[in-house]
Amino acid sequence: xxxxxxxxxxxxxxxxxxxxxxxxxAQLVMVADPFGDxxxxxxxxxxxxxSTDPADVFAADDVDAVIICSPTPFxxxxxxxxxxxxxxxxxxxxxxxxxxxxxxxxxxxxxxxxMVMMGFNRRFDPSFNKIHRLLEEGAIGDLEQVTIxxxxxxxxxREYIAQSGGIFKDMTIHDFDTARYxxxxxxxxxxxxxxxxxxxxxxxxxxxxxxxxxxxxxxxxTITNSRHCASGYDQRLEVFGNKGMLNxxxxxxxxxxxxxxxxxxxxxxxxxxxxxxxxxxxAYELDAFxxxxxxxxxxxxxxxDAVKALVIAEAAAESAHTGKQVQL
Numbered sequence: 001x002x003x004x005x006x007x008x009x010x011x012x013x014x015x016x017x018x019x020x021x022x023x024x025x026a027q028l029v030m031v032a033d034p035f036g037d038x039x040x041x042x043x044x045x046x047x048x049x050x051s052t053d054p055a056d057v058f059a060a061d062d063v064d065a066v067i068i069c070s071p072t073p074f075x076x077x078x079x080x081x082x083x084x085x086x087x088x089x090x091x092x093x094x095x096x097x098x099x100x101x102x103x104x105x106x107x108x109x110x111x112x113x114x115m116v117m118m119g120f121n122r123r124f125d126p127s128f129n130k131i132h133r134l135l136e137e138g139a140i141g142d143l144e145q146v147t148i149x150x151x152x153x154x155x156x157x158r159e160y161i162a163q164s165g166g167i168f169k170d171m172t173i174h175d176f177d178t179a180r181y182x183x184x185x186x187x188x189x190x191x192x193x194x195x196x197x198x199x200x201x202x203x204x205x206x207x208x209x210x211x212x213x214x215x216x217x218x219x220x221x222t223i224t225n226s227r228h229c230a231s232g233y234d235q236r237l238e239v240f241g242n243k244g245m246l247n248x249x250x251x252x253x254x255x256x257x258x259x260x261x262x263x264x265x266x267x268x269x270x271x272x273x274x275x276x277x278x279x280x281x282x283a284y285e286l287d288a289f290x291x292x293x294x295x296x297x298x299x300x301x302x303x304x305d306a307v308k309a310l311v312i313a314e315a316a317a318e319s320a321h322t323g324k325q326v327q328l
Contacts, residue, residue, distance in 0.1 A: 002026045002290055005057035005087075007078055008069030009033035009042045012092055015275060016067045019282045021046050025290060032057045054078060058085040065089065065293060072097050072165055076105045079116055079303075088115040088299070090289045094173045095306035097165050099314065102307055117289045117299030118306040120177040124284035127248035131239050132181060134246055141243030146182045146221035148175045149236040151229035153273060161203045167193075168313040168320075172209060172225050176309040176316075177301060179213050179221035182239060186213045186221075186312055188327050193320035197228060211316050232270035233277055251277060 004020050006013050009031055020028045032051040033039035043050035054070070057063055058081045068078045068091040076096050082089035095118060096102050122128055135143060152171070155161070164170035168191070180186060193206035200207045208226040226234075237248040250270045258266040271277040292299040315326040 002293065003029045003062050003064045004067060005030040005032070005060060005063035005065075006042075006067045006069055007032055007054045007057055007074075008071075009035065009038035010069060011275075013042060013067075013069035015279075015282055016069060016090075016286070017042055017046055018279075019286045020067075022283060023286055023290070026286065029062055030057050030060055055081070058082060058087060063087060065289070068092060071163065072169075073163075076101045079105060079114060080108050082116070083109060083112070083114040088117075088289070088293045090117045090119060090286070090299075091306075092119040093177075093306065094165065094169050094310050094313065095303065096310065097169070099310065102310065105303075113298065114303065115293070115299065116303050117285075117292065118301045118303065119285065120174060120301045120305065120309070121278055121281040121285045122174055122178050123181055123301060124288060125248075125278060125281040126284070127251075128178065128181075128237055129284075131237060131246045131248055135182065135239055135241070139244060140239065140241030140246055143182060143219055143239065143241050145219070145238075145240040146179060147236075147238040147240070148178055148221060148223045149234055150175050150223070151226040151234035153229055153233050155197070155200055155207065155227040158200075158203055161200070161205050164205075166317060167206050167209055167225065167227070168316045169310065171227075172211065172223060172316065173309050173313055175211075175223045175225065176213075176312040177305060178237070179223065180305065180308060180312075183213065183215045183219055183221055185215060185308065186328060187216050188214045188325055189312055189315040189319050190325040191316040191319040200227060206320065209316070209320065211319075213312065233273050234270065235277055 004026055017028055020026045028046045028048045030049045031039045031043040032054045034052050036052045039050040065088045066082050068089055070078055191211040194208035197207040211223040213221045239246045252268040254268050319326045
């Protein structure tokens with residue numbers, strides 16, 4: 001049984017705590033968050049201890065591994081603390097707010113290879129994972145194009161946007177990793193940022209983006225994001241090859257369709273947000289993390305994957321600002 005400590009008690013921490021509680025080989029034993037009430041409430045729900053100091057998690061003898069759900073500016077510090085304590089860590093995305101923090105991480109660990117898995121959970125979504133497996137098996141021949149659509153049902157609070165690092169590092173970072181999952185390393189980035197939502201006009205961030213990525217073989221990925229979507233949480237993936245195409249469509253609570261005198265083929269709305277849409281992905285992600293610990297194998301997605309996604313995010317921001325394609 002793996003004894004797990006969680007750093008942070010916000011929304012994403014609740015997702016991971018639920019995944020831990022459902023796993024047959026894991027137990028949540030401690031939650032730490034400077035906001036003591038939040039830590040206490042989450043810990044009490046799962047019968048764990050609570051603390052206002054993350055250092056308590058890293059020092060605890062009964063914590064085997066750590067899930068880092070703290071705000072992004074603390075990720076590098078908490079990765080380093082886990083490494084110093086000899087505790088494997090699953091860290092939420094992005095790895096850092098900027099490359100200067102990544103350089104600090106690299107300098108601190110030197111040639112050591114921290115046991116850190118990055119939380120790009122969409123690699124573990126059953127539909128996306130199956131598309132990747134079928135592509136590798138040659139089901140659609142040689143890959144040519146990837147199309148990723150990711151739209152949130154509504155924008156997060158302004159306070160969150162202000163400290164998130166911007167849409168590319170906060171939201172699109174998942175899609176950058178998904179694109180790399182299929183394309184491999186990206187060599188060019190072209191991004192268009194949109195200011196079309198008047199309610200977000202004063203946030204200093206884009207409310208929608210369209211990005212084109214290419215690799216050294218000329219294969220491409222197109223990513224479309226929006227902070228709002230009237231029809232719900234829009235999550236689609238298309239992978240196109242010279243011998244066929246693979247699609248993952250939006251998921252609904254049921255497959256029922258209604259046709260009557262006023263509507264045709266009406267269906268349930270999409271699953272409402274990542275908490276429900278990617279529940280299975282978080283469970284499989286945790287399982288892969290624990291299996292890497294059990295096997296003593298390097299976790300994947302790795303720190304290197306996270307760094308490459310951050311490089312693409314910074315290039316996308318530059319491209320959107322300058323209107324020019326950025327070469328990597």
